[in-house]
Amino acid sequence: MTESLFFALQPDVAAITQINEVTAALRTQHDLSARFISADRLHVTLHFVGDLAAISQEQLDSAHAAAAAIKLPAFDVSFDKVLSFRSAKAERPLVLASSSSMNPLQLFRYELGDSLRRRGIPAEKTTFTPHITLSYDEYKVEEEVLVAPVKWTAREFVLIKSFVGKSRYEVLGRWPLGAA
Template sequence: MRVFVAVVPPAPVVEAVEEFLQPRRDALATQGRWRWTRAEHLHLTLAFVPDLDAWREEKLIGAGAEYAARQRPLNLRLRRAGAFPDPGAARVLWAGVEEEHPDTLAGWAAGIRRVLSHAGARLEGTRFTPHVTLARSVGGRHPAGHLLQSLDTLLTPVWTVPELVLVASWLGEGPNGTPRHEVRHRWPLGREGTDG
């Protein structure tokens, strides 16, 4: 099972992103170079497992709950934009993430990767850059400097992250060949003031 652990923005933030992106997507609709992320798929990935054995999921859920309970909720907002691997030849357009306490997300990513590893999961990726994917290129890399100028004014409301989410993803099973996501478990974060 293909899974990831993520922070999922609440509906008002998703709506703000959609309102911001709509005229930009419409302007680019004829180019066909970018596949925009569906609103319900907007998330910030902390760790990705390309193939989790189903029998490991229960152990992972318990360990994830213990980890999340020790973490404090965090205030975030999406701000500005960027491209991977670079604006001149981009595969991914993304929204940046502004943290109330810098490096907390990096700490969560490292911590949840340890949890996944101890549960026997094989992780993919090593470098963590907090971001929310807005679009992926179609047919190879494309220049994106002009897009980033348009996207760089993105600024959402601040929200408090109340939980980490374990999501299963099935490639090609969603509308128009997009992935289908299923929330497998929600791990509430510890209350404010909890030692983390």
């Protein structure tokens, strides 16, 4: 797989500034040497669509139609802790996560998945743990509560093409969320 597609939320400029402050503090506090993910690649993954080479134009059009059908209001997201997720690999994902369930985000993801499935695009119904991956590191960071949460109002969602292994994304579509 060289290119994959997924739906995501991206933090706004103020949230990216907050994330940069968190990562700078983590780097100092834990003496982390891993490279942090660049600001233009920070996101909350909603649904993986698939390997671009295996997706037909009709399926891509269906994914766009599924996104366009979403008519939900904007909602707040808030990440108030940092921790390393478990991983079978030596490098663990270091993530921002939330101690709350973020029900509006959970509902939005459910609605998007339902819209995708109705148009023939497989979408996971699995448990969703909202998070933003900051880096991959061998060093394990135990759960820490942030002094101030990273938060923003999600006013749009995007379909991203990831150039796997190249640390590059391209946004293929943007869909607004209604007024909060």
